[in-house]
Amino acid sequence: MIIYESNNTRINGKYTLDFSSHTIEGERRLEDVIDVHSKLELSIVGYGTGKYYIGDKIYDMKKNDVFIISNTDKHALVMDKDETLKNIVIHFEPRFIWSDNNNFDYRYLKIFFNRSKNFCHRLDRHNEATEKIISLFYEIEDEFNNKPLEYELMAKVKLMNILVLLLRHYNYVYDDKDHYQFKKEVQSINKVTDYIHENFDKKIKLEDLAAIVHMNTSYFSTFFKKFNGLAPSEYISRIRISKAMELLEKTDKNIIEICGMCGFNSTASFNKMFKKIKHLTPSEYKKQYFNQK
Structure with missing residues (x-):
């Protein structure tokens, strides 16, 4: 197994967001890669195919599949021996969103904490909003790659946009009273x-x-x-x-x-x-x- 980390960028400050892109070649054994961490995760498959093991679920994955992974989800991304796969990942702590020094609140994170019985870690490929989210993902990648003026702020705005689309267009969240x-x-x-x-x-x-x-x-x-x-x-x-x-x-x-x-x-x-x-x-x-x- 060979993993190339082509981009790894962190928004600095008290509340951080990490953006990374991994190209993975060769066989990746499940027992080697099961992970759990303190950060919430959104990821998209840039290219390649394989299986994503998340909790007790197994998802097939292909180009432009978007995955939602909470900080309580054990997960492992596995591909076949001769496969090459690019995985683009956004990691952020919950407090990055609900910190007291901004106007955002916990509702943006209901997709991670208030999941309904219809929840699926892989976004519905046929939902009309999925294409919008895919586009935003690649726009965030461009912000980190090119680093134009105020790219950190723009990346956060686009992330918030994704989180709102997840709430608005997918029946993945129950109504928390x-x-x-x-x-x-x-x-x-x-x-x-x-x-x-x-x-x-x-x-x-x-x-x-x-x-x-x-x-x-x-x-x-x-x-x-x-x-x-x-x-x-x-x-x-x-x-x-x-x-x-x-x-x-x-x-x-x-x-x-x-x-x-x-x-x-x-x-x-x-x-x-x-x-x-x-x-x-x-x-x-x-x-x-x-x-x-």
């Missing part, structure tokens, strides 16, 4: 994720996180996973590794320095967690990143 309760939960989880992002370089205890939203640790862990798809400890580890990746890509700091800056108490634990999440050691990742540039 208890808007107020859901909004309160969102505000609570924002407080916790903000704290984690601001203190990832320090020791973070489960008890401290639960106390922020006045919950016991057992209930809090369930509550946290509902919105982020990961247990608090794993979410923290992935935030730390994400920050470590940025430092490896953009600075000349050594592994020991990065280890301390990202909240790990030893290089051994840093290396172990980095390899668990990225399937490479920090040194291997840095070498691969600069070789691809």
Whole structure:
């Protein structure tokens, strides 16, 4: 299996969106690629065919198929031995949409959290809105590739457009009557994720996180996973590794320095967690990143 990452761009700031394009060649075994992460995902098949395993569902995929993947969905993209496939992906955390410093709210994300019995991870190929969404996807790709003035803002506007089309034209969402309760939960989880992002370089205890939203640790862990798809400890580890990746890509700091800056108490634990999440050691990742540039 060979994976070429042709584009990997991140909108910087407190709330981030990642855009990437992967070209995958050769056989990809299911057990090697099952993934779950803290970010919501929209993806489109640029070319190629294969199977997408999402939760307990298996979808065939072909060019221009669009997939919706929540942060609670285990998923794996698999193609045949002689196949080549391009997968274009948008990753974003829930708080990228429902952050308090903009005019958007949680309703944009109902496609991820309020799914009806009719929900399908692969968009209906025959729905008239699917063609519009496909077009917006490639417009976002153009924004990231060409980087015109204010491309980050335009990419977000187009993403919001996609999310509205998903609500308007697909019977994939049930009508949630208890808007107020859901909004309160969102505000609570924002407080916790903000704290984690601001203190990832320090020791973070489960008890401290639960106390922020006045919950016991057992209930809090369930509550946290509902919105982020990961247990608090794993979410923290992935935030730390994400920050470590940025430092490896953009600075000349050594592994020991990065280890301390990202909240790990030893290089051994840093290396172990980095390899668990990225399937490479920090040194291997840095070498691969600069070789691809």
